[in-house]
Amino acid sequence: MNRQGETVLFKNGPGIEHTYSIVGQKEGQGPLGQYFHELYPSAKAGEKTWEMEEAEMNELALQGVLHSGGLDKEDIDLLIGGDLINQIAPTNFAARTLQRPYLGVFGACSTLGVAFMVACMFLDGFYGNRAMVSTSSHYHTAERQYRTPLEYGDQYPAYKQWTVTGSGAFLLTREARVVIRSITMGTVVDYDLKDTNNLGGAMAPSAAQVIKTHLHDLNRGMNYYDQIYTGDLGSFGLEMLKDLLEQDGYTNHGHVKDCGAQLYDPEQKAGSGGSGCAASAVVLAASLFQEIAQGTVQKLLLVPTGALINQTLSMQGESIPAIAHAVHLERMEG
Amino acid sequence: MNRQGETVLFKNGPGIEHTYSIVGQKEGQGPLGQYFHELYPSAKAGEKTWEMEEAEMNELALQGVLHSGGLDKEDIDLLIGGDLINQIAPTNFAARTLQRPYLGVFGACSTLGVAFMVACMFLDGFYGNRAMVSTSSHYHTAERQYRTPLEYGDQYPAYKQWTVTGSGAFLLTREARVVIRSITMGTVVDYDLKDTNNLGGAMAPSAAQVIKTHLHDLNRGMNYYDQIYTGDLGSFGLEMLKDLLEQDGYTNHGHVKDCGAQLYDPEQKAGSGGSGCAASAVVLAASLFQEIAQGTVQKLLLVPTGALINQTLSMQGESIPAIAHAVHLERMEG
Numbered sequence: 001m002n003r004q005g006e007t008v009l010f011k012n013g014p015g016i017e018h019t020y021s022i023v024g025q026k027e028g029q030g031p032l033g034q035y036f037h038e039l040y041p042s043a044k045a046g047e048k049t050w051e052m053e054e055a056e057m058n059e060l061a062l063q064g065v066l067h068s069g070g071l072d073k074e075d076i077d078l079l080i081g082g083d084l085i086n087q088i089a090p091t092n093f094a095a096r097t098l099q100r101p102y103l104g105v106f107g108a109c110s111t112l113g114v115a116f117m118v119a120c121m122f123l124d125g126f127y128g129n130r131a132m133v134s135t136s137s138h139y140h141t142a143e144r145q146y147r148t149p150l151e152y153g154d155q156y157p158a159y160k161q162w163t164v165t166g167s168g169a170f171l172l173t174r175e176a177r178v179v180i181r182s183i184t185m186g187t188v189v190d191y192d193l194k195d196t197n198n199l200g201g202a203m204a205p206s207a208a209q210v211i212k213t214h215l216h217d218l219n220r221g222m223n224y225y226d227q228i229y230t231g232d233l234g235s236f237g238l239e240m241l242k243d244l245l246e247q248d249g250y251t252n253h254g255h256v257k258d259c260g261a262q263l264y265d266p267e268q269k270a271g272s273g274g275s276g277c278a279a280s281a282v283v284l285a286a287s288l289f290q291e292i293a294q295g296t297v298q299k300l301l302l303v304p305t306g307a308l309i310n311q312t313l314s315m316q317g318e319s320i321p322a323i324a325h326a327v328h329l330e331r332m333e334g
Numbered sequence: 335m336n337r338q339g340e341t342v343l344f345k346n347g348p349g350i351e352h353t354y355s356i357v358g359q360k361e362g363q364g365p366l367g368q369y370f371h372e373l374y375p376s377a378k379a380g381e382k383t384w385e386m387e388e389a390e391m392n393e394l395a396l397q398g399v400l401h402s403g404g405l406d407k408e409d410i411d412l413l414i415g416g417d418l419i420n421q422i423a424p425t426n427f428a429a430r431t432l433q434r435p436y437l438g439v440f441g442a443c444s445t446l447g448v449a450f451m452v453a454c455m456f457l458d459g460f461y462g463n464r465a466m467v468s469t470s471s472h473y474h475t476a477e478r479q480y481r482t483p484l485e486y487g488d489q490y491p492a493y494k495q496w497t498v499t500g501s502g503a504f505l506l507t508r509e510a511r512v513v514i515r516s517i518t519m520g521t522v523v524d525y526d527l528k529d530t531n532n533l534g535g536a537m538a539p540s541a542a543q544v545i546k547t548h549l550h551d552l553n554r555g556m557n558y559y560d561q562i563y564t565g566d567l568g569s570f571g572l573e574m575l576k577d578l579l580e581q582d583g584y585t586n587h588g589h590v591k592d593c594g595a596q597l598y599d600p601e602q603k604a605g606s607g608g609s610g611c612a613a614s615a616v617v618l619a620a621s622l623f624q625e626i627a628q629g630t631v632q633k634l635l636l637v638p639t640g641a642l643i644n645q646t647l648s649m650q651g652e653s654i655p656a657i658a659h660a661v662h663l664e665r666m667e668g
Contacts, residue, residue: 001460003411006435008461049650077337078519086420088440089644092522096655101340101519103448104642106422106438114437121455126335127342145646185412185435188426308438310423312479316383321430 002124005217007184007326014123015176015332019285020064022057024139024165027274027282030264035286037064040165051085054138054167055093058083061169061285062094062134069171076100077128080118082111083136083277084163085145090136100132109203109232110186110306111135111277112168112284113325117183119172129173136167137276146311147196160197161234162270164263168281177332178292184214184326188308192319199307199320200237200272206322207233207305208244214301214326215250222252226297229288231280231304231324232260234272259283280304292331300329336458339551341518341660348457349510349666353619354398356391358473358499361608361616364598369620371398374499385419388472388501389427392417395503395619396428396468403505410434411462414452416445417470417611418497419479424470434466443537443566444520444640445469445611446502446618447659451517453506463507470501471610480645481530494531495568496604498597502615511666512626518548518660522642526653533641533654534571534606540656541567541639542578548635548660549584556586560631563622565614565638565658566594568606593617614638626665634663 002009022038040057058081066073079102081091088104095102105114112135119131140150142163148154172180189206207230215221222228222245233241238258245253260274262283284302291297305324314320336343356372374391392415400407413432415425416439429436439448446469453465474484476497482488506514523540541564549555556562556579567575572592579587594608596617618636625631639658648654 001462003461006411049647051644051647051650052652077340082440085644086646087442087642087644089642089647092642092644092655092657093647093652095657096522096524099521101521102657103451103519104440105448106416106440108421114439117437118452118455121452121459121461125455125459127337127455128335185437187433187435188430190430308421308423308426310385310419310421310426312420313383313385313423313427316385318386318427321426323426323429323436 006213007182007217009182010120010124010180012124013174013179014120014172015179016170016289017173017176018065018068018171019289020061020068020169021282021285022061022167023282026268027164027166027263030268032262032287050138050140051089054136054141055090057167058090058094058134058136059097061167062098062132065132065169065171073098073100076130076132078122078131080105080115080131081134082106084142107323108306108308109275109277110304110323110325112280113304113327116180116327117185120180123172123174131172132169133172134167134169135277135281137163137278139163139165142276146309156271157197158271159236160271161200161260161273161275163276164274164278166278166282168278168285178289179330179332180327181330182328184210184217186210186324188321188323190319190321194319196309196314199275200234201240202307202320203305203322204233204237204240205244206324207241207303210324210326211303212248222250225299225301228256228301230258232275233258233305234275235261236272292329295331298331302327302329340547341516341551343516344454344458344514346458347508347513348454348506349513350504350623351507351510352399352402352505353623354395354402354503355616355619356395356501357616360602361498361500361597364602366596366621384472384474385423388470388475389424391501392424392428392468392470393431395501396432396466399466399503399505407432407434410464410466412456412465414439414449414465415468416440418442418476441657442640442642443609443611444638444657444659446614447638447661450514450661451519454514457506457508465506466503467506468501468503469611469615471497471612473497473499476610480643490605491531492605493570494605495534495594495607495609497610498608498612500612500616502612502619512623513664513666514661515664516662518544518551520544520658522655522657524653524655528653530643530648533609534568535574536641536654537639537656538567538571538574539578540658541575541637544658544660545637546582556584559633559635562590562635564592566609567592567639568609569595570606626663629665632665636661636663
């Protein structure tokens with residue numbers, strides 16, 4: 001069996017060969033600005049609506065990664081992706097343009113983890129040679145859908161996060177420099193939080209649980225990994241995660257960071273940091289992938305985190321279930 | 335390589351060992367009423383809202399299939415599912431109760447095909463021994479979300495379909511009586527239709543395309559399969575599919591049927607037939623699975639069809655992309 005405990009092991013070396021990241025203006029002005037591959041020119045640059053703008057960014061990221069690999073879309077055996085918008089509409093529209101076999105996945109902001117799991121099984125099982133993964137999010141589409149339209153001018157609590165405008169895309173093969181060795185898929189965790197502005201708080205327990213399961217399954221300590229990056233807990237959620245890890249004796253958490261919390265400077269007024277399907281995707285595609293490929297980081301545990309919030313159910317008084325998946329990335333030597 | 339053309343082949347015999355179907359009153363009174371495992375007592379029987387009712391049906395279907403297999407939830411290595419509701423909320427809530435590793439997928443009413451693809455890769459690659467799949471839909475939740483609340487009393491065009499209230503669940507293993515030999519994953523097809531009441535019309539071209547790709551890849555004629563069942567084209571969409579098949583020389587289509595079109599009697603006033611993620615799931619779980627297991631049908635091509643409609647984008651004037659996946663089910667001899 002290719003598993004240990006709940007953790008799935010990949011034997012045939014599926015991994016990430018090329019990445020591409022495209023972000024909005026605000027993200028481009030943040031601390032990671034220099035690492036992104038492309039800056040999306042401006043709000044509603046070429047599209048009529050925010051939703052089609054997100055679809056265009058998703059498509060540009062996919063085209064960008066194809067170009068990096070010197071490939072045509074016909075070279076791709078499977079496209080996997082998702083986003084935050086109802087029915088993952090932007091990804092569906094990007095897939096319409098790509099015209100390749102397509103599987104849509106949804107795990108809110110943990111979607112990147114779901115997509116990597118599906119892509120790795122596809123490659124590891126020799127069902128194809130090349131898979132592409134993309135996820136996207138967009139500040140304007142997400143705020144309108146999950147909370148209120150921006151024009152209403154709702155107040156912004158300090159613990160609220162800022163949905164990242166952008167998209168990250170990945171080309172996965174069995175001959176990649178950065179391999180995915182194992183994935184621990186999470187279970188749904190619900191701490192009965194109901195504040196739709198506090199998604200970092202809702203997600204922190206799911207991140208803690210999947211990290212502990214992963215380390216326990218593989219009999220590893222926190223230091224096995226050079227870096228552990230959660231997806232989009234934000235700075236408040238990250239503190240909660242560290243508290244939860246400490247409660248179970250995982251005190252050595254200095255190298256636990258959060259993709260979303262890296263994306264904006266304090267003066268950019270982005271609450272407790274970035275969130276959205278694009279948070280982990282653009283940070284991995286831009287800076288983390290390079291760090292692994294160049295050897296600055298040898299082993300990375302990426303933990304995309306998702307708050308499975310639905311506006312109808314929130315308004316009906318239901319709490320916010322959350323899920324996270326732990327993806328073990330490693331530099332292939334030689 | 336475990337593929338031929340675009341079609342993925344499974345060598346280690348993943349298949350369906352047990353099924354469970356639960357449906358609403360209207361479906362229970364239809365032509366397939368006697369085959370369903372459970373009848374959901376009444377609208378809002380035990381739950382406060384339609385959405386939590388759908389979540390409960392999804393969960394009951396999963397519990398039902400566990401019970402059929404004499405299993406506890408701890409025996410399940412992976413749960414895969416989805417539904418039509420934004421953020422696949424009912425499935426997320428069912429997964430919260432099940433507390434097993436969970437991957438959410440979305441392909442509108444083609445979701446069953448996506449879930450089977452993921453489950454088969456998981457089992458075929460020996461990442462685990464048992465996977466559970468569930469999909470659900472609900473007339474009231476879907477009408478409110480995709481069109482207008484029922485209380486508005488919108489007129490019902492004859493070609494419109496009736497969203498199936500119900501859920502189907504499946505236990506998949508490598509020692510099943512009904513095996514999944516191959517799956518052809520579809521690409522997104524868009525014929526520029528914009529009428530959100532005519533989803534059968536939007537989906538028919540995607541069904542035609544994936545059936546043709548599947549038969550071409552494996553060098554088979556239509557008669558290789560004893561039955562070909564699309565998911566939820568309804569009677570109008572099914573006629574369109576047959577026209578499209580004929581245009582490409584596939585004239586022998588007498589055994590091409592549609593799950594949705596089987597679910598209601600004409601006097602039940604369900605337009606051109608059932609639709610929704612549950613349409614293909616409950617028909618497969620109730621009657622088709624039994625027919626294969628008993629040998630009445632030896633080879634079945636199941637083609638779950640999905641209209642990737644999003645209400646915001648529909649209102650913005652975008653057309654309806656569609657996708658379908660072809661799943662080859664076969665009786666295991668001996």
